[in-house]
Amino acid sequence: MLPLLSTLIFLPLLGGLITFFSGVNARKTALAVALVELALSLWVLLAHFVPTAGMQLVEDYWWVESLGISYKMGLDGISMALVLLTTVLVPLIILSAFGRDVKSPSLYFGLILLMQSALIGVFASLDGFLFYLFWELALIPIYLICLNWGGENRTRITLKFFIYTLFGSLLMLVAFIWMRAQTANQSFDIDQFYALKLSSDAQSWIFWALFLAFAIKMPVFPFHSWQPDTYTDAPTQGTMLLSGIMLKMGIYGVIRWMLPVLPIGVDTWGLLAASLAVAGIVYASLIAWVQKDFKRLIAYSSIAHVGMIAAAVFTLSTQGLLGSVVQMLSHGVNVVGLFLVADILLHRTGTRDLGQLGGIRSVAPAFATTFIIILLGAVALPLTNGFIGEFMLLSGIFRYNITLASLAGLSVIFGAVYMLRAYRIIMLGEQQSSSATFADLVWNEKAVLYTLVVLIFLFGVYPDPLIRLVGPSVEHLQEVITNAGAATLR
């Protein structure tokens, strides 16, 4: 039988290479590949995946046997959800670039597909080394995308981004190599990592090495300084990839590679980590409030949202973990929508400056409606997808620490305030000269935004399938954590 999971990982890679040589048909080729990939992932979900059965579709071969590196892949509910997020968002991201001028499109869209391949690899890896490798591989296409298609200051900004994240991942590599040396059979296998009984001192330093790697990627305050510049300066599709999918690598890394391996470390330092995350929520919300550039505003709001997810993960509660997975998906959907809105604004009016926009609603009703729906999803209105996740996150944090929960809850209000303020200025407000001739949505923008709107309502009204997909894996993960903690203490 065909190795399904490997096909899922390497199909976009192959498609990306084909796209490199597809000349003028690059967009269509890339979209076709992404749609085939989406269909494949849905087929895997429906025909080959049982949410309650732990790791599935496992492929395990030696890669470099002498070093204990294996090609071990598998999916459980959590990783399946993130793979689906990737396969759903990438076609939308590609579609969002239709009708825009892109220089050397074959390279641009090929790189997006390479990125997708690496992202799925990250979510499916069950070997520490493989995980690290895909983690780095995801960095190269996005770096090139930002470097070649970014805005004015891209050279400086992308370099900062690259070095920042590389620094984090090298720490992760050192921690993994060290942990490998402690395993019984000198391997990077995740099960061997889970079976480790490390001393509490070792757990402490590994906690910080891994936390830095993951926190930079998310990013968590105070390791976020690369993020607003990079998000603002990257091309729209690059920003969507970064915020919609790539930052989830960090949270996923915490869930899969940190919590079960370092129960004592998390117990000792979790509160501090969660506090940093919550501090980031408040800090980013306040800065978002005063932003003039709409894209930058979304960038800061993204720090706030991710901070909430990160804080909930460290509570180790069912609701917190479940909520974090649900919210990762919701945030992915919403933030891609918001960045497309920012792109449309810039494309039509030549500016994203709130001061120069206004009164668009009257000339572009379809745009106005989809914008407000996506925005309400982002501020977690009930019946939208954002509400489900945010609610679970908050209740998870609440049981863990009331002070943190009230600070985090405050940010939900902040979020509503600055988002609605931005909407008021851009869409209502006084008609500005730049927006008098604002054209309403065209077909590809409609296709993307309407799909996102459907997803927002679907998971807002009926989140049950998602919870059934993720729930058993979260419970299993908690068992692993509890057992690991008990074993280490004994």
Add this chain to the structure above:
Amino acid sequence: MNTLIALSGLGLMTLFSEIFGFKKIIRPIILIGLLTALVFSVADWNTNQSLFNDMVLVDNYAVAFSTLLIGLTLLWFLLCNNLFFDPVTEVDHSALAVFALIGAVCMTMYSNMIMLFLGIEILSISLYVLAGADKTNLASNEAAIKYFLMGAFATGFLLFGIALTYGATGSFSLAAINTAVSNGPGPNMMMLTAGVLLLLIAMSFKVSAAPFHFWAPDVYQGAPTAVTAFMSTVVKTAAFAAFLRLFSTVFSSNTEVWSSTLWAIAALTILLGNIAAAAQENIKRMLAYSSVAHAGYMLLAILAMNQLAAGALFFYSVAYSLSSLLSFSILLIISQKTGSETISGFRGLFKSNPLLAVLTIVAMLSLAGIPPTAGFFAKYFVFTAALDAGYLGLVILAVAGSLIGVYYYFRPLMAVFTPSSDSQEFSVDKTTVFVLVLLAIASLALGISPRWLTALFS
């Protein structure tokens, strides 16, 4: 033995080609000669023969490194065909390069101090001349003189070291010295210690480790770029092969004498090399300093001195040589087109020659040690070897050094994508493109499946 004889024959034939008038077909002759030597070298695998009254020991270590050296020289000749050689001096320069290779091969298979010395001298003297190959260029002349003076110094250290070791142990043979050293401290303890340290300094000179690296940037920059490429690949690999062979076979039982000194040398080399490279505008000089930094990483393998060391050093040599040859060749092509060796020469390359731009990306990623290139696994293996030997602090320093490396390797990479007003499309001849693509593919293949090489040493 066949390898050395074939190479020596080739060298002599090349010299005579001018006299006997078959100069026109010298290129194919050199290629066929090198291929023959390559085959002879591979055929020696697992034979483990001792030759010339124990002067030479052809073990697998020697075979692996000499095969690499011959292969690199072959690729170098293919690349240089149209870029470096001109009709007047072609024969002399080719012969010198072949002679340098003979020295390099001796340095991988010696089992006697005399042979080590001979190898180093054969290599060095050829190179002093090659560094000055561009006779009309002042910088090239300066490089030759500087290289010669510094090389002579290092030779002095080497000879003193050999003499003192001989005085303490009574032999030039590595096996006999090893027996004497592992018998524990004898009456001539001081003499041996001084000998080991002098040898350490001499070898550090040859591999351009700090603080004995001062010649390297000037010589690398002043010499013709093709010669620099030869120095940073063949010469560097040979020097490291000799370094590890000497210290792992002879001085592995008295590591306490030299390991802390080498620790300091490695740390200093990594720091100085990387920091100085980050400040360069001239790409050639940047690559020269980066070569110093890479020497620092490779020293980790020698310091580790465990069963991983040889494999790690070999993999590193392969990976570094591939990407170094690639980047110097690209630089050579670009500087011939634009007349500039600075970073501005790379501007707009993505427009003017996309293939060369992609090759630049591969080369820089590999030098910076980013997966999926060979450079990543090279660093990985060396760092693992050092970690296994307990050098955690030095590895962390090396990781920090590689981060600085990312900064300066990415500058040409970014320049490639920067639009430039005066970039015109240009093409490169087919052989060169073929070899360059081959190098890039090899870099990527080793980055994806390092097993092909690591299997050799396990």
